[in-house]
Amino acid sequence: MRHAILVLLDDQEASGYDLAREFANSIGLVWNATHQQIYLELGKLNDQQMVKYRHIPQDGKPDKKLYRITDKGRDELIRWLRKPAAAARIRDAFMVKIAGGGLADSHALLRELDELTEMRRERLATFEELAHKLDNEGRDKQLFSYLTLRRGILDQQAWLDWASEVRDALTSREDISASV
Incomplete structure (x- = not known):
């Protein structure tokens, strides 16, 4: 820090x-x-x-x-x-919940996924708004801020893509459970 x-x-x-x-x-x-x-x-x-x-x-x-x-x-x-930066560590409690999802209630995981998805969409919108502002001001003036911001945008987009896959898998799992 x-x-x-x-x-x-x-x-x-x-x-x-x-x-x-x-x-x-x-x-x-x-x-x-x-x-x-x-x-x-x-x-x-x-x-x-x-x-x-x-x-x-x-x-x-x-x-x-x-x-x-x-x-x-x-x-x-x-x-x-x-100095070279250390590799980033991921500490994501929701990913641990997904890893243990076989023991979890899919409905509860879906509710939490929806909450996290909304938060990530809001964060993505904020990042995109900041990027647009930097574009309008002349990106080159704040190139390194822009590059950092782009990383944040790509991270949010990747998480949202992953969340879509999780939603499909959990929904499919629930459909299978309901038919048994």
């Missing part, structure tokens, strides 16, 4: 709230983080002098902290970018 934060801060100064919003809208395509995780990591990065912040007074609210990457943080980010 530290490197995701450094990537975001390399573009511009940001508050913890701004970073959480960016995790939800951009880098969240590839890395999820809660507000609490972000603030905890910002504290560590600050202690290690990889970021620093300035206070912005606000009327009627606590002061805002705007973080920016330091030279030490940028050096760490460059060092990390030069």
